[in-house]
Amino acid sequence: DTAVSQTPKYLVTQMGNDKSIKCEQNLGHDTMYWYKQDSKKFLKIMFSYNNKELIINETVPNRFSPKSPDKAHLNLHINSLELGDSAVYFCASSHVAGNSYNEQFFGPGTRLTVL
């Protein structure tokens, strides 16, 4: 059984288009994340949701809009795609209780290429 799944795995699109990436976790975790990994492998957190509420919103352009319909899903919608948005986007989930921080489970990633 896949713990954290993402669709699509690959996404090739033109500049200016709008696209969405979906993420689902079946681990019963209460916190989900979106990360962006650029060509240099840097993993940068973009958003974090805890129990469907936005917790972290890093300095990400407002063209990026996350949505969490329920605790098991966290989707990422990107408007007006730009060349610099090309990267691998990872969804992750973890259980966060109080100030206890646990391991994160990552999805397989979505490789976004903007032409």
Place this chain on the structure above:
Amino acid sequence: GQQVMQIPQYQHVQEGEDFTTYCNSSTTLSNIQWYKQRPGGHPVFLIQLVKSGEVKKQKRLTFQFGEAKKNSSLHITATQTTDVGTYFCAGPRKTSYDKVIFGPGTSLSVIP
């Protein structure tokens, strides 16, 4: 701001040689985690260290958390081709426990 640094950025070793990557934080960490990402794959959790001076072993991998809880290391004994990948350390941000800061990673290549 709070930073997590790793050295070296890249390491090429002959199969059978040892390998060590070092992680340094600009602030004290409540805990530190290590992840491995194979080429083309996603980060996979390896271990979490919590106590000052803690040492944990997983087969050929030895993880250490510094006494001041500001640095950590991962040592691999007698590397194998299956060890190839990028190793990331990660620590929670001081002001926001549910935000993790990942180090830039160390990419390990093993020459057979």
